[in-house]
Amino acid sequence: MTVREALNWAKNALSAVSGEDAFVDARELVSFAAGKRVRGAGDTEELTEAQKKTLESAVNRRLAHEPLQHILGEWDFMGLTFIVSPDVLIPRQDTETLAEEAERLIAERGYRTLLDICTGSGCIGISLQKRTGIRTALSDISPAALEIARRNAENLGADCEIVQSDLFSAFGGRKFDLITANPPYIPTETVKTLSEEVKKEPLLALDGGADGLCIYRRIAKGYGAFLNEGGALLMEIGFDQGKSVPALFEGARGAEIKLIKDISGNDRVVSITLL
Ligand SMILES: C[S@@+](CC[C@H](N)C(=O)[O-])C[C@H]1O[C@@H](n2cnc3c(N)ncnc32)[C@H](O)[C@@H]1O
Incomplete structure (x- = not known):
């Protein structure tokens, strides 16, 4: 043949x-x-x-119905090849919108420290560390995901601290210039309707609770204590969360809230910048 x-x-x-x-x-x-x-x-x-x-x-x-990326064992994100397994979300092109905005802010504001929570494969934090040299911590609640992130950082020669944490719980007393997050944001009922392929990705990476907003609510309550003055929080959101997620952050004093679209024109990133 x-x-x-x-x-x-x-x-x-x-x-x-x-x-x-x-x-x-x-x-x-x-x-x-x-x-x-x-x-x-x-x-x-x-x-x-x-x-x-x-x-x-x-x-x-x-x-x-095994996802192509699980068979290949790897997938590209921001020009780098990441190991993927059923323990991590497959890096998506939509998420490059967040990484590009983060890179722009790092250059514009001279940020020196990054915390990438909900890191999964590490694709956001590792690509930013490689592209900008920023001091980076990768964190996730899942030890299995963190093992993939660790292997990715090692393979790609990215210098990253790896920390298991339920959102900010392991970071008491520490502050960062930039926090990035692509949390699980699909409502529980909607998860049941996803394709066979997507259902082979970790539930922990997809299920954002009854209305999809559970993790954003916790981030909104907690992030202020972990950001330096003038710092920023960048979060990926679902295409239909362009109103509901910013609403959780309204009332944050001295913060500018911005919505950024992906290349398909969908609302995709919420940026909260401390002035
Ligand atoms: C949507 S995936 C994002 C993975 C990767 N950042 C990306 O963009 O491809 C969400 C990640 O959040 C993690 N996660 C879920 N709940 C968490 C929590 N309470 N604290 C920290 N990480 C959590 C999951 O294990 C999963 O790796």
Whole structure:
């Protein structure tokens, strides 16, 4: 079987689960099996027997609704490749909006310390540490997620402190210039309606309580004690939370609240900057 034949076979097989993405998924899985980036239909190189077996097993896993990223074991975020596993949320392109805004603020305001809570794979904190050199702490309530974050920081050569914590509970007495958070924000009932693939991601990373706002309420109560003067809190939100999340932070004295859209035009980030 040539790469070209493998692409056609995988694309047809995957159309049932991957729909419009069948060719993209096929190319990723054939590349994974071949151990190199395959270019497309012009590639007539023969796959070995072992590569064919790897491809068959990968396609079968995808047909059982395993997310592509879990099969590949890695995914890209802000130009870096992160290890992913079922213990962490798969890094999303939407979240790059938060990372880009954080990078802009770090440069504009000369921030020197960052706390990335709800860090999961560590994609936000690690990419900011690598891109700006900021002193960074990554924290999560899940030890299994933190182990993936630790491996990502090590693989990518990012110098990060790793702290297990229920939001700010382990940070008593410490303050940071910037706090970033992509907390779980999907209402409990909505989680039940998500695709088979998304349901294979950790519930702890998705379920934001009855109205999706439980963690934001706790952040709103607590964040002030952990921010330096002139510091900022950046949070990712769901596309329909552009009013409900800022409302939780209104009344914070001396703070500017800003809403930032993602590249699809959806409300995506709430920025709270202390003046
Ligand atoms: C939506 S995921 C975000 C992961 C990563 N920051 C990203 O953007 O891809 C949310 C993360 O919050 C963590 N989490 C949930 N409840 C938490 C809590 N009370 N304290 C700290 N982390 C929590 C979950 O374990 C999960 O890793």
